Amino acid sequence: MDTARDPLLGLLISEADEIFASMAGALDAVRARPRDDAAVARLIQCAHTLRGLAAISGHAAIADLAGRLEGALDRQRRQATAASGEALGLIDGSLRALRQLVALAAEGRGDVPPAIAELAGAFDRAAAAPEERRPTVLVVDDSRTVLRFVERTLAEAGLRVVTARTTAAAAEVISSERPALVLLDLSLDDLDGAALLGRLAGDGALESTRVVLFSSRPDDELLLLARRLGAAGVLPKTRASGELAARVRAYLDAPRRGSSAP
Structure with missing residues (x-):
């Protein structure tokens, strides 16, 4: 990757490691205490930051996935519900997928593996499924x-x-x-x-x-x-x-x- 030719992509990649490390720490905190509002807020902020960086650098797949994750976490916070195992699994899968997408972007590739594309459907199903039932x-x-x-x-x-x-x-x-x-x-x-x-x-x-x-x-x-x-x-x-x-x-x-x- 030539960051001199694509400074916005260089900014995304330079910030990504710190964002992912913060998200991983927050996810561990939520696993230990499903109602850890501070950790959920940190996940939301990290997803929001990543979405913004991806949007300005023109990486739609990263921006879309980070945005879906941000939205799902914000719904959880507004509903004041504990993070379920399914939600935690979706966050964990999204974090791994975002890492992979950033790595592909660093190689100059914009393709989206099918398994990552399917995460969009998983977010849609999670939003539509009534947890209480x-x-x-x-x-x-x-x-x-x-x-x-x-x-x-x-x-x-x-x-x-x-x-x-x-x-x-x-x-x-x-x-x-x-x-x-x-x-x-x-x-x-x-x-x-x-x-x-x-x-x-x-x-x-x-x-x-x-x-x-x-x-x-x-x-x-x-x-x-x-x-x-x-x-x-x-x-x-x-x-x-x-x-x-x-x-x-x-x-x-x-x-x-x-x-x-x-």
């Missing part, structure tokens, strides 16, 4: 890798997903969102998952929310713990993505009384 699943785990895998898997299955990495964040989401199902890891940084389950039982939250133990412990041990703690059932972390989604659906669809999905 879809079952909400809260995933509580202190591993970012596990959260991202489960978010993507369940969102692709049509579920609304929110996440929490601590029991404090989980309690906040349960209070505000009243999820239909909670996948609860037993080993968390700030408090044992079993203690959180006991607190939920004491608060009466389990009357409207099923809690499923989500762990890598042996199945027999998990089943005993589930019976002792009053959980709706168990779901080993070793399940493949297709089976994971099917098992979660089974728990959501099971009758409330005496439910124990296979």
Whole structure:
């Protein structure tokens, strides 16, 4: 790339790394705390800045995607809703796509890969889909890798997903969102998952929310713990993505009384 011949493109590329780094940090903050308004505001500002730089440098695909991301984040902020797993996945996918588009622009290429072009449709569907009509699943785990895998898997299955990495964040989401199902890891940084389950039982939250133990412990041990703690059932972390989604659906669809999905 000859930035001397195209100074506006040079400006876009020189600013992009800092913008993307800021967006990645803000996204991690929202993953840890889905109602982090400051982090959402930072994502909006970064998308807005990137859209402006792309527009003045004549890179329509970058401007369009950054604008769609800005709009979706602004709707979330105005509606005062926690970021769902689907929303987080869309933000993450958009960030990767924007990086790729900027890299292509730096090579003097203006083509848009099909997978990136399809993101426009994903934003349209997310804007049209009434979030409140879809079952909400809260995933509580202190591993970012596990959260991202489960978010993507369940969102692709049509579920609304929110996440929490601590029991404090989980309690906040349960209070505000009243999820239909909670996948609860037993080993968390700030408090044992079993203690959180006991607190939920004491608060009466389990009357409207099923809690499923989500762990890598042996199945027999998990089943005993589930019976002792009053959980709706168990779901080993070793399940493949297709089976994971099917098992979660089974728990959501099971009758409330005496439910124990296979």
